[in-house]
Amino acid sequence: MTPEVADSFVDTAAAYVHIPFCSAVCPYCDFAVVAGRDDLVDRYIDALVRDIVMSEPWLPLEAIYFGGGTPSHVDAAMLARILETLDERHGIADNAEISLEANPEDFSAERAGVFNRIGFNRVSFGAQSFDSDVLVSLGRRHQGDQIDAALHAAREAGFENVSLDLIYGEPGETSQSWVETIGRAIDLDPDHVSCYALTVEPGTPLGRAVSDGAAAPDPDTQADRYEVAERLFELSRYEVSNWAREGFECRYNLTVWAQGEYEAYGNGAHGFRDGCRFRNIRHLDTYLDAVERGQQPHAGADAIDGWEREVDRLFVGLRRSVGVALGAGTRALLDSDDGRRLLEAGVIELDDSRLRIVRPMLTDAVHRSVLGLQPSIVSDKSDA
Amino acid sequence: MTDQTRIRNFSIIAHIDHGKSTLADRLLERTGAVTGREMREQLLDTMDLERERGITIKAQTVRLDYQANDGEKYVLNLIDTPGHVDFSYEVSRSLAACEGALLLADAAQGVQAQTLANSYLAIEAGLEVIPAINKIDLPAADPDRAAAELVSILGGDPEHVVRMSAKIGTGVDQLLETLVSDVPSPKGDPTAPLRALVFDSYFDAYRGVVCYVRVVDGYLDSGESLRFMATKETHDADEIGYLTPKALPVPRLGPGEVGYLITGVKEIDRIKVGDTVTVARIPADEPLPGYGEPKPMVFSGLFPTDGDDYEKLREALEKLRLSDASLLWEPETSKALGFGFRVGFLGLLHMEIVRERLEREYDLDLVATAPSVAYRVIMPDNEQVEIKSPQDLPEPNDRNGIAEPYVKAMILTPTEYVGPIMELATSRRGIVGNMNYLSPERVELDFEIPLAEIVFDFFDILKSKTKGYASLDYEPADYREGDLVKVDILLNGQTVDAFSAIVHRDNAEDYGKKMTGRLRGLIPRQLFDVPIQAAIGGRIISRETVKAKRKDVTAKCYGGDISRKKKLLSRQKEGKKRMKMVGSVEVPQEAFVAALKVDDES
Numbered sequence: 001m002t003p004e005v006a007d008s009f010v011d012t013a014a015a016y017v018h019i020p021f022c023s024a025v026c027p028y029c030d031f032a033v034v035a036g037r038d039d040l041v042d043r044y045i046d047a048l049v050r051d052i053v054m055s056e057p058w059l060p061l062e063a064i065y066f067g068g069g070t071p072s073h074v075d076a077a078m079l080a081r082i083l084e085t086l087d088e089r090h091g092i093a094d095n096a097e098i099s100l101e102a103n104p105e106d107f108s109a110e111r112a113g114v115f116n117r118i119g120f121n122r123v124s125f126g127a128q129s130f131d132s133d134v135l136v137s138l139g140r141r142h143q144g145d146q147i148d149a150a151l152h153a154a155r156e157a158g159f160e161n162v163s164l165d166l167i168y169g170e171p172g173e174t175s176q177s178w179v180e181t182i183g184r185a186i187d188l189d190p191d192h193v194s195c196y197a198l199t200v201e202p203g204t205p206l207g208r209a210v211s212d213g214a215a216a217p218d219p220d221t222q223a224d225r226y227e228v229a230e231r232l233f234e235l236s237r238y239e240v241s242n243w244a245r246e247g248f249e250c251r252y253n254l255t256v257w258a259q260g261e262y263e264a265y266g267n268g269a270h271g272f273r274d275g276c277r278f279r280n281i282r283h284l285d286t287y288l289d290a291v292e293r294g295q296q297p298h299a300g301a302d303a304i305d306g307w308e309r310e311v312d313r314l315f316v317g318l319r320r321s322v323g324v325a326l327g328a329g330t331r332a333l334l335d336s337d338d339g340r341r342l343l344e345a346g347v348i349e350l351d352d353s354r355l356r357i358v359r360p361m362l363t364d365a366v367h368r369s370v371l372g373l374q375p376s377i378v379s380d381k382s383d384a
Numbered sequence: 385m386t387d388q389t390r391i392r393n394f395s396i397i398a399h400i401d402h403g404k405s406t407l408a409d410r411l412l413e414r415t416g417a418v419t420g421r422e423m424r425e426q427l428l429d430t431m432d433l434e435r436e437r438g439i440t441i442k443a444q445t446v447r448l449d450y451q452a453n454d455g456e457k458y459v460l461n462l463i464d465t466p467g468h469v470d471f472s473y474e475v476s477r478s479l480a481a482c483e484g485a486l487l488l489a490d491a492a493q494g495v496q497a498q499t500l501a502n503s504y505l506a507i508e509a510g511l512e513v514i515p516a517i518n519k520i521d522l523p524a525a526d527p528d529r530a531a532a533e534l535v536s537i538l539g540g541d542p543e544h545v546v547r548m549s550a551k552i553g554t555g556v557d558q559l560l561e562t563l564v565s566d567v568p569s570p571k572g573d574p575t576a577p578l579r580a581l582v583f584d585s586y587f588d589a590y591r592g593v594v595c596y597v598r599v600v601d602g603y604l605d606s607g608e609s610l611r612f613m614a615t616k617e618t619h620d621a622d623e624i625g626y627l628t629p630k631a632l633p634v635p636r637l638g639p640g641e642v643g644y645l646i647t648g649v650k651e652i653d654r655i656k657v658g659d660t661v662t663v664a665r666i667p668a669d670e671p672l673p674g675y676g677e678p679k680p681m682v683f684s685g686l687f688p689t690d691g692d693d694y695e696k697l698r699e700a701l702e703k704l705r706l707s708d709a710s711l712l713w714e715p716e717t718s719k720a721l722g723f724g725f726r727v728g729f730l731g732l733l734h735m736e737i738v739r740e741r742l743e744r745e746y747d748l749d750l751v752a753t754a755p756s757v758a759y760r761v762i763m764p765d766n767e768q769v770e771i772k773s774p775q776d777l778p779e780p781n782d783r784n785g786i787a788e789p790y791v792k793a794m795i796l797t798p799t800e801y802v803g804p805i806m807e808l809a810t811s812r813r814g815i816v817g818n819m820n821y822l823s824p825e826r827v828e829l830d831f832e833i834p835l836a837e838i839v840f841d842f843f844d845i846l847k848s849k850t851k852g853y854a855s856l857d858y859e860p861a862d863y864r865e866g867d868l869v870k871v872d873i874l875l876n877g878q879t880v881d882a883f884s885a886i887v888h889r890d891n892a893e894d895y896g897k898k899m900t901g902r903l904r905g906l907i908p909r910q911l912f913d914v915p916i917q918a919a920i921g922g923r924i925i926s927r928e929t930v931k932a933k934r935k936d937v938t939a940k941c942y943g944g945d946i947s948r949k950k951k952l953l954s955r956q957k958e959g960k961k962r963m964k965m966v967g968s969v970e971v972p973q974e975a976f977v978a979a980l981k982v983d984d985e986s
Contacts, residue, residue, distance in 0.1 A: 197935065197937070199938055219933075219934065219935040219936075220934055220935070222935050223934035223935040226935070240937060256946075270945040270946065270947065270948075272946070277946055277947050279945070279947060279948075300947075302947055312946070315946065315950065316946060337965070341911065341968050342911065344968070345910075345911035345912045345932075347911055360937065361934060361935045361936065361937050362911065362933065362934075362935075362936045362937065363936070363937040364936045364937045364938060364953060364956075365911065365933075365936045367949075367953050368953050368954075368956055368957045368960070371950060371953055371954050371957055372954070372957060
């Protein structure tokens with residue numbers, strides 16, 4: 001993917017729809033999710049519809065992402081209602097990417113067909129691993145061969161854009177097991193793969209276990225795993241944790257990273273519209289109450305303008321392999337002590353037109369240096 | 385004004401926690417100096433830090449009216465003394481204003497080294513020492529054993545030792561009677577020209593410098609023009625009075641009396657504690673014997689974490705000096721830490737207290753370097769030059785030798801710990817001297833030891849080796865030449881001046897290994913490998929490496945949750961502000977002191 005194409009997503013109108021329901025909550029998960037509350041699904045879908053109708057009409061959507069939770073956990077008909085509402089409110093562009101996050105165990109041949117018919121054209125499976133011990137440790141409820149079956153069902157149903165999510169660095173995972181997981185994934189020939197390092201989030205069951213003395217993921221081991229993934233996948237990496245066949249990069253994600261705008265619906269969803277980053281109420285019942293009272297369910301918003309918009313551009317854009325175009329922000333970074341050190345240590349790289357992170361496993365170090373950057377006064381003067 | 389025969393001036397000598405402040409409170413209450421409503425726990429410890437730590441830093445003074453059993457009214461002036469080793473110079477001041485000293489020992493713990501040292505000071509100063517045992521109400525109390533110890537130090541009859549509990553009030557009356565009967569009354573000459581000893585001073589924001597004085601001969605009158613014999617300055621007595629403990633102005637203080645004196649002087653430096661005040665019109669011929677100024681023994685660099693706070697630190701030190709004349713400093717520049725001050729302290733506790741006060745009362749965030757001592761460098765021309773910081777040590781070719789300060793140390797310990805203490809002392813180059821048994825169970829160990837060997841962690845190790853039972857006191861002895869070298873620590877090839885230390889050659893390698901090992905644990909992983917080396921001159925004596933960080937990323941920005949990610953990273957960035965950049969290496973502030981902290985060796 002060329003830098004120009006990647007940056008062009010700044011003009012894309014996208015939308016994120018959050019489905020919080022799961023059959024069980026995975027111990028490492030700290031997203032806005034619930035298990036055992038399926039009695040609320042109907043009310044929630046009604047609320048989502050109202051949430052969408054309350055938003056200002058916008059451009060036809062070119063990328064729609066159903067995330068969760070487990071969107072595949074609810075009836076396809078309900079998701080179809082959401083898509084219809086989005087189409088009525090904003091319109092959906094002809095060639096729009098419409099993504100569904102799905103758990104392998106939910107993806108029978110029959111349901112795959114329904115999801116495809118109602119409009120989804122991309123599916124992203126929460127595969128996580130092909131090693132049964134690792135799957136158990138991660139609290140997943142499927143086996144490796146169910147991933148194979150789900151992927152075949154998706155292909156059979158006509159999905160031409162299929163992605164697998166993998167998690168590495170679970171303390172019980174061995175180097176061998178990770179290599180095998182990647183091998184099994186490659187055999188399935190997905191169009192897109194996301195590999196995430198298992199992260200211990202405070203407040204989760206995993207977080208509590210680790211603070212009580214359970215083994216935590218080892219950062220060096222995770223770095224090793226990442227290097228293995230980098231070496232084995234033939235897909236090309238276009239973001240810190242994402243690999244894709246050319247042309248199959250996730251357009252919703254590309255929009256986020258190009259500083260494009262996206263609507264957000266559902267509890268705990270985050271959006272960016274009209275220059276403002278906003279977040280919805282995270283607690284499910286509170287979200288429902290707000291929407292049912294006819295209130296926009298926003299919990300907070302930050303206007304991103306002026307210098308902050310430039311810092312924000314770097315913040316999101318540097319996650320991509322194409323990096324960011326040079327500008328006031330990159331100049332300020334390179335003028336800072338932090339920036340000079342990052343360059344010297346070979347974490348970032350500079351050419352005539354772009355600044356890139358070349359050691360993606362150190363992305364947060366770059367991000368910390370970007371946050372709080374001030375406009376570079378000396379350079380601005382020399383420009384004038 | 386009170387007739388000398390009715391005055392008793394005394395101090396209380398006691399170890400920390402042996403109940404001195406509680407006793408002082410009880411005396412105030414019993415003599416009616418303070419009403420119940422005014423009574424706060426430990427009234428005499430006024431500084432917040434004193435109250436919190438339960439120690440006395442500045443001496444306090446109070447005048448008590450007491451109706452004795454003989455039917456006469458007496459004035460008892462209690463001149464409180466600090467109980468910690470660092471503040472023994474303040475003890476000498478207090479003792480110089482008294483005729484008697486109450487030696488207070490805990491009935492369970494017995495006499496401690498500090499108390500013993502201060503008792504020797506009192507005896508040398510010719511004071512009548514009155515033994516008393518406190519906390520007899522405690523379950524672990526063994527008053528007979530404590531009395532036997534006191535008698536072995538002071539002589540006399542164990543039956544004569546006052547046994548009391550300041551907490552519940554038992555024995556306080558007996559103590560008051562003993563003070564009246566045993567402390568000699570002052571024997572000043574009322575007809576001689578005025579001679580009054582300034583035994584303490586403090587700075588009051590409204591009144592300026594307030595002196596505590598003890599009149600020896602003659603009369604101190606309000607409004608009189610006074611001559612300070614040491615500073616040769618003349619000031620008017622704007623106000624004089626008693627400390628009841630509230631200031632109570634009076635027109636005159638007579639011989640033997642204790643009180644305060646305000647002259648309108650605003651700069652504490654212009655009043656010398658130990659000075660003799662006389663009347664300008666008819667001055668005394670000879671001043672009273674003064675006492676030496678306190679000399680700092682321990683030095684540490686204090687640097688503001690934020691370089692912009694340098695001026696604020698200077699101002700804070702200046703303000704602090706108004707109430708602590710012993711505080712001395714000079715500017716110091718460190719390549720690692722920027723601009724700061726080399727500050728001299730009386731000891732480790734003093735250092736800790738000053739640092740805490742600077743951070744707490746002046747809202748400063750400080751990095752303190754490891755404490756060191758003042759060395760005397762013997763130059764090629766055999767001249768001696770004093771250096772207070774290892775950075776200032778000339779290169780080996782530019783010096784003939786280094787002499788270091790030794791102290792005479794005294795440890796009081798239960799006999800069972802003698803072995804471990806000897807071992808500790810000799811491992812720190814101590815030369816063991818006398819052993820005096822206070823009782824079959826307790827012994828006083830004397831030895832000479834380089835001050836540098838005890839300034840950092842000796843006391844902690846001593847406490848841990850003896851389950852807290854041993855106590856330590858020391859006084860400066862002399863300077864002795866030693867085979868000393870400077871060990872430098874290099875981070876990423878660059879010397880970190882703040883980590884340089886002067887150590888004995890035999891210990892240099894151990895020291896280097898210990899430092900590089902500790903720093904490896906204290907310095908977080910960076911973007912590149914960081915070699916940590918210890919070197920003597922150009923010779924590397926040990927090396928460790930902090931491997932480069934390989935993973936520093938949160939994989940997922942879920943659902944475009946940019947704001948939360950920014951907040952998380954901003955918080956992490958805040959945390960990094962507490963790091964000092966040394967060249968291109970980020971070093972946490974704690975590392976500067978933690979690197980030298982006591983560890984497994986104890």
